Amino acid sequence: MEWDESLAIGIAEIDNQHKEIFRRVGILIGACKQGKGREEIGETLGFLKDYTVKHFKMEEGIQQLYGYPFYPEHKAMHEQFIRNFKGIKEEFEKKGPSLPLVLLLNKAVVNWLTDHIGREDKKIGEFMRKKVAA
Amino acid sequence: MEWNESFATGIKEIDDQHKEIFKEVGWLLDACRHGKGQEKIGDMVRFLGEYVSKHFWMEETLQQINDFPLYQEHKAMHAEFTRDFTKLREEFEEKGATLNFIHRINTLVIDWLVHHITREDKKIAEFIKNKKAA
Numbered sequence: 263m264e265w266d267e268s269l270a271i272g273i274a275e276i277d278n279q280h281k282e283i284f285r286r287v288g289i290l291i292g293a294c295k296q297g298k299g300r301e302e303i304g305e306t307l308g309f310l311k312d313y314t315v316k317h318f319k320m321e322e323g324i325q326q327l328y329g330y331p332f333y334p335e336h337k338a339m340h341e342q343f344i345r346n347f348k349g350i351k352e353e354f355e356k357k358g359p360s361l362p363l364v365l366l367l368n369k370a371v372v373n374w375l376t377d378h379i380g381r382e383d384k385k386i387g388e389f390m391r392k393k394v395a396a
Numbered sequence: 397m398e399w400n401e402s403f404a405t406g407i408k409e410i411d412d413q414h415k416e417i418f419k420e421v422g423w424l425l426d427a428c429r430h431g432k433g434q435e436k437i438g439d440m441v442r443f444l445g446e447y448v449s450k451h452f453w454m455e456e457t458l459q460q461i462n463d464f465p466l467y468q469e470h471k472a473m474h475a476e477f478t479r480d481f482t483k484l485r486e487e488f489e490e491k492g493a494t495l496n497f498i499h500r501i502n503t504l505v506i507d508w509l510v511h512h513i514t515r516e517d518k519k520i521a522e523f524i525k526n527k528k529a530a
Binding site: 271272273274275324327328329390391392393394395396 | 502
């Protein structure tokens with residue numbers, strides 16, 4: 263899973279953070295392939311905790327600033343991801359790292375990269391290029 | 397982004413010029429939301445080029461005349477803004493109005509209006525008012 267130019271929105275602030283989450287998910291997947299997923303899960307969750315807050319706030323701020331028409335839907339997706347993520351994190355804190363939890367987290371983040379960054383965030387880029395930089 | 401009383405310093409010369417920059421930013425954001433960002437950004441760059449030298453010079457002169465104790469610090473903030481802006485303008489001259497450029501100009505100016513005017517410029521006005529009252 264690597265970030266490539268086709269995912270670029272054109273605002274460096276957003277793109278750099280997307281590159282960062284791709285990198286971090288790559289580390290998690292790499293660890294899983296070596297059978298070390300359980301060792302890595304805590305790190306990934308710690309990263310996501312700060313990342314989701316900082317990144318979503320920034321992305322939503324930009325959407326509001328330029329009047330992105332799908333802002334409410336987009337924000338709802340962010341909230342949904344946070345709920346999902348929190349569920350996994352609480353499970354981790356209660357029961358520690360387990361293989362099912364690693365798989366659950368893997369699925370959540372991989373879906374996020376492909377469905378959200380690969381589809382929804384791209385729409386922001388299209389809007390921005392058409393509207394803001396037109 | 398509109399000027400309102402919460403941005404007032406109480407010194408007419410300063411407030412009038414602040415209103416001017418607020419108006420320009422408002423126009424630019426409006427253009428960005430209506431597919432005319434690229435058309436308007438060149439005007440903004442030209443406006444800012446003239447505005448910062450005129451406005452900073454006026455503010456700094458006022459501070460010197462009144463022996464404002466934070467003159468050096470304030471001047472340094474102006475110099476930093478000018479540096480950031482000059483760097484951005486060079487990028488604009490080289491690469492044109494990319495989406496990233498437009499967004500960075502917006503962010504630079506909005507942060508400045510919100511943080512510098514509300515926090516730093518009010519200190520000048522308070523000092524001058526207290527001095528006159530003493």
